Amino acid sequence: MRIVDITERTASIASDIRNAYIDFSKMTVSVVAVHTDVVIDGERVVGYGFNSNGRYAQGCILRDRIIPRIMEAEPGELLNDAGDNLDPFRIWDVMMRNEKPGGHGERSVAVGVVDMALWDAVAKIERRPLRRLLAERYGDGRVDERVFVYAAGGYYYPGKDVEQLRDEMQGYLDMGYDVVKIKIGGVGLRDDVARIEAILDVVGSGDRLAVDANGRFDLETAIAYAQALEPFGLRWYEEAGDPLDYALQAELGQHYEGPMATGENLFSMQDARNLLRYGGMRPDRDILQMDPVLSYGLVEYMRMLEVLREMGWTPRRCIPHGGHQFALNIAAGLGLGGNESYPHVFKPFGGFADSTPVRDGHVGLPDVPGIGFEDKGALFELFQRLFDGSSERR
Numbered sequence: 001m002r003i004v005d006i007t008e009r010t011a012s013i014a015s016d017i018r019n020a021y022i023d024f025s026k027m028t029v030s031v032v033a034v035h036t037d038v039v040i041d042g043e044r045v046v047g048y049g050f051n052s053n054g055r056y057a058q059g060c061i062l063r064d065r066i067i068p069r070i071m072e073a074e075p076g077e078l079l080n081d082a083g084d085n086l087d088p089f090r091i092w093d094v095m096m097r098n099e100k101p102g103g104h105g106e107r108s109v110a111v112g113v114v115d116m117a118l119w120d121a122v123a124k125i126e127r128r129p130l131r132r133l134l135a136e137r138y139g140d141g142r143v144d145e146r147v148f149v150y151a152a153g154g155y156y157y158p159g160k161d162v163e164q165l166r167d168e169m170q171g172y173l174d175m176g177y178d179v180v181k182i183k184i185g186g187v188g189l190r191d192d193v194a195r196i197e198a199i200l201d202v203v204g205s206g207d208r209l210a211v212d213a214n215g216r217f218d219l220e221t222a223i224a225y226a227q228a229l230e231p232f233g234l235r236w237y238e239e240a241g242d243p244l245d246y247a248l249q250a251e252l253g254q255h256y257e258g259p260m261a262t263g264e265n266l267f268s269m270q271d272a273r274n275l276l277r278y279g280g281m282r283p284d285r286d287i288l289q290m291d292p293v294l295s296y297g298l299v300e301y302m303r304m305l306e307v308l309r310e311m312g313w314t315p316r317r318c319i320p321h322g323g324h325q326f327a328l329n330i331a332a333g334l335g336l337g338g339n340e341s342y343p344h345v346f347k348p349f350g351g352f353a354d355s356t357p358v359r360d361g362h363v364g365l366p367d368v369p370g371i372g373f374e375d376k377g378a379l380f381e382l383f384q385r386l387f388d389g390s391s392e393r394r
Contacts, residue, residue: 001084001125002075005035006067006114009386010057011050013346017155020185020216028057029349030110033387034117036086038125047121048373048383049113052293052322053346054264058110066095066110085125088118092299104267108296115297116326116371124370130326131365134333138302146362147331148338149352150210150235151175152323153345154182154199162198168344169202175343178361179208179235184225185216193228206233213240215265219248226256236261236287244271250280261287264321267295269303276311283313287337291321292330305334323350325371332365339363348378 009031015024034047051058070078073094080087095111123130135143151172154165165182172180180203184192196211203209211234217225222240229237236259241248243265253260260281266272272290275281281288288308292301305315316337320327323342331339341358342350353375356364366375373380 001036001038001079001086003034003070003078003086004037006032006070006117007035007387008032008059008062008067008113010059011349011382011386013053013349015345017157017345018186019155019183019212019214021214022054024053024345026056027053029053030057030059030062030113031383031386032062032113032117033383034114034121036121036125040124040127045121045124047117047119047124047370049116049118049120049293049326050324050349051109051113052291052324053342053349054321055106055109055294058106058113061107061110062113065099065107066114069094069097070114086118086122088115088122088297089299091118092297104271104295108267108300109294112291112293112295112297112300115299116293119298119326120370120373127369129365129367129369130329130371131333134330139334142335144332144335146364147328147336148179148319148361149177149328149341149358149363150179150181150319150338150361151177151343152181152212152340153343154180154195155345156183156186162195165195166198166202169199172343173203176358176360177341177343179210181210181212181235181238183214184211185213185221189221189224189228192225196229196232196234200232207235210235210238210261212238212261215239215242217241219251222248222252223255226252230256230258234258238262238287238289239264246275246278246280249275250278253280253282259285259287261289261319263289264291264294266290269300269307272304273307273311276308276313283311283317286317288313288318289321289340290318292327293322293324298326298330301330302334325352325365325373325376328352328363328365329371348376348382351376 031050036045038045217240238261318336319338323340328339353366366372
């Protein structure tokens, strides 16, 4: 078997929303299709991938470096020992040829997009949902058929008042979510506290609300927020300062007893290891949010999980950023603590299968081969449009 083509496109997920650091008025994502020569039930197997929100499309890196390396490799370099399926680990090595260490902010996203598509194709060729392949091959054999998910929203939006924010959160509860998350740091502390108090009125208790500063604060501001947030008993206080400022994170932990979360903007095993070494993160309560797509894909994410175990952490403390079906399969197959969800933004990339609604704060996964994109109608239709209808359904 072989890869016959890899095509990439750029798609827009632009909107008027903003967090404390950026707006999404020009946000894009890369979408990739890996075409194989494998035919099952009369249809060619195609694997699909895309990057999570918050990092722009990586078309140039994909076209100039990542895709050519794969297509120029000897076909046998890309296959498993049996020669009957692709090997994402070997292909990862091919993608990273002639790349220096460090500098993980952009190429890690490009590699992750292709990695997602490869795992989709591998599981389809084996005619199994990805979660089951992961559990049997790399986990303990057990699959979480229902995964905890929380609704990420509460963005700042032109003209959006506190009452509209309350309505948004109530809408998530009505959809079946038990935990919600909002942005903080885009207005002053007093206004953010008012927003939090209004939402607590809706959700009922602090452990059903998380807050996210998106790296906006210096240490003084982060501590001021910590002191204001502590009495609420929130689910977690997320990414107060710059993601690479481990000293700030460690110091903040001396001023905030509640759970903290960070990691979505760390893009390598080495960065994740440094967070655990120097960031003062506490394995009994804190949450790690590294995103498998943004951080060189599942191949690198499994290296992160190994480091976590070596340093006394359980994968149950991992709740990845991204809000997509790939991370959901990883959570289900490798025993993570849950997955992010974006019910109202970043459509159609965010969200899960059409056949598995959220119930009691958990979501199931469809019984279809691969990641399950084919059971998410709007997303699969977009794939077909982007690739001129040439991508065959499987």
